[in-house]
Amino acid sequence: AKWWTQSEFDKFIVRNDLLGKTVQLKGQLFTVVGVLKNPFRDKDPRWFTREWVQVYVPLTSAQRYLAGSGDSSRSSEAIEQIQIDSGSEESFAGAKRRIEALLDSLHRGEKDYELEDFREQIQNQLSEMRKEAVAILTVGIIAILAGGVGIMNVTLATIFSRIREIGIRRALGATRGDILIQFVTEAVMLGLLGGAAGTLLGLAGLRWLGEGDLDKIRALQWWHFLATLGIAGAAGFLFSLYPAYQASKLDPVEALRHE
Numbered sequence: 184a185k186w187w188t189q190s191e192f193d194k195f196i197v198r199n200d201l202l203g204k205t206v207q208l209k210g211q212l213f214t215v216v217g218v219l220k221n222p223f224r225d226k227d228p229r230w231f232t233r234e235w236v237q238v239y240v241p242l243t244s245a246q247r248y249l250a251g252s253g254d255s256s257r258s259s260e261a262i263e264q265i266q267i268d269s270g271s272e273e274s275f276a277g278a279k280r281r282i283e284a285l286l287d288s289l290h291r292g293e294k295d296y297e298l299e300d301f302r303e304q305i306q307n308q309l310s311e312m313r314k315e316a317v318a319i320l321t322v323g324i325i326a327i328l329a330g331g332v333g334i335m336n337v338t339l340a341t342i343f344s345r346i347r348e349i350g351i352r353r354a355l356g357a358t359r360g361d362i363l364i365q366f367v368t369e370a371v372m373l374g375l376l377g378g379a380a381g382t383l384l385g386l387a388g389l390r391w392l393g394e395g396d397l398d399k400i401r402a403l404q405w406w407h408f409l410a411t412l413g414i415a416g417a418a419g420f421l422f423s424l425y426p427a428y429q430a431s432k433l434d435p436v437e438a439l440r441h442e
Contacts, residue, residue, distance in 0.1 A: 342429070
């Protein structure tokens with residue numbers, strides 16, 4: 184599932200077909216001749232520069248009807264920014280040289296423009312994301328260790344309070360393996376229940392963050408939930424092995440004498 188917060192305009196577009204309809208932009212009427220659908224932000228490397236509502240107008244129409252409406256000091260011929268997609272990283276260098284040569288020719292050699300490489304911005308954004316991922320991973324590992332220690336303590340306390348029960352089971356024919364499996368299974372179930380509760384709380388927090396800020400968006404797949412439960416169950420299994428092994432080593436006679 185994609186947990187994206189839609190704007191009111193996005194919801195309007197979904198419910199209404201604007202193709203062929205007339206819309207008003209800065210007091211001017213325009214006819215919609217096509218609707219473009221942007222890829223999901225996790226599939227588009229330009230997501231950090233992308234506006235949520237984009238309207239494309241022919242350059243000559245924009246210069247004639249829209250330019251200068253917000254700033255009368257600017258010429259109607261002025262172009263603030265041009266974004267060009269070279270199509271692939273391999274063709275970028277050649278495209279940049281041709282664009283620079285064209286601009287030099289149009290501007291008569293005067294460097295009154297600036298060429299920006301979005302790849303640098305993308306790399307900076309990816310670097311920040313990696314740092315965030317490492318920080319989140321560190322917090323997650325600490326949380327798993329803390330939860331595992333908690334499961335170990337709970338298992339030890341459970342074993343101590345059920346020593347006599349263990350002695351009775353052993354006297355009735357239960358093997359050491361049966362005792363081991365019993366307490367490991369209980370610990371794994373405890374881990375799975377904790378993982379399920381944590382997943383529900385995480386989803387609630389995710390929805391809350393998504394409603395407040397579009398930059399705090401996450402994409403979830405079905406296997407994320409299974410992975411979360413798997414990690415929780417594995418933590419319960421690993422951290423319960425030592426207590427369960429100690430329980431399986433109890434002497435049946437001594438365990439029956441325990442009060």
